[in-house]
Amino acid sequence: MINESIKIAKQRHKTYVWLGVWEGNPKAIKFYQRHGFVVFSQHQFKLGNDIQTDIMMKLELM
Template sequence: MRIESWRLAPADAGDAGRLALVGAASFLDGFAGIIGGDAMVAHCATKHNAEYYRDLLAPEGSKAWLIEAVPGGAPLGYCVLTAPDLPVAGEGDLEVKRIYTLSQLHGSGAGAAMMAAAIHAAREAGAKRLMLGVYAGNERAIGFYRKYGFEPVGKRQFTVGDQVCDDLVLAMTL
């Protein structure tokens, strides 16, 4: 079922449970068949729980947005903008630390709305560059980011269970 009606809303630490729910669902949806089931469940329990998102949004300057279904307000996607935690980040950089939507929203404009909000907020904060990490095998997401001018600037690895995955680090000049 494709969801046709949604809205973009600012989010904060009080929305941590909603962010965690969408984060875990999106991670499972995106990595099923790539990462083993037990490893995915364990990863979601630690990297997609409410406490993780409260901590992510705690630093001053961190921002988040939720995509919510209309009507009803069910969380369908989110984007978080934070200080960077990337190996090639420098002074004046900010990071899109996850921009996830449920697959029913792909092609709906929800990702574009969140990216526009993140770019606007990064410019308002005086950032010089906006960065993000993306799974190297996620061609759909890489194509999406390239439309905004993101280019590869490095690589990093992340571990889920005993599986090591490769990320591309992308950046765009603001």
């Protein structure tokens, strides 16, 4: 799925793709880092009564 998303973005002449991953999921963060994504920000949101933080990651498409 990740490869197909990158392929479509390139076909549409996008300069990068980005995603958000929950900070409490280090395996997912490492997975995306292995695929070239880097952290560029974070985003907090409310899930029920709990404040969650997503790590925002992007992959530059050259």
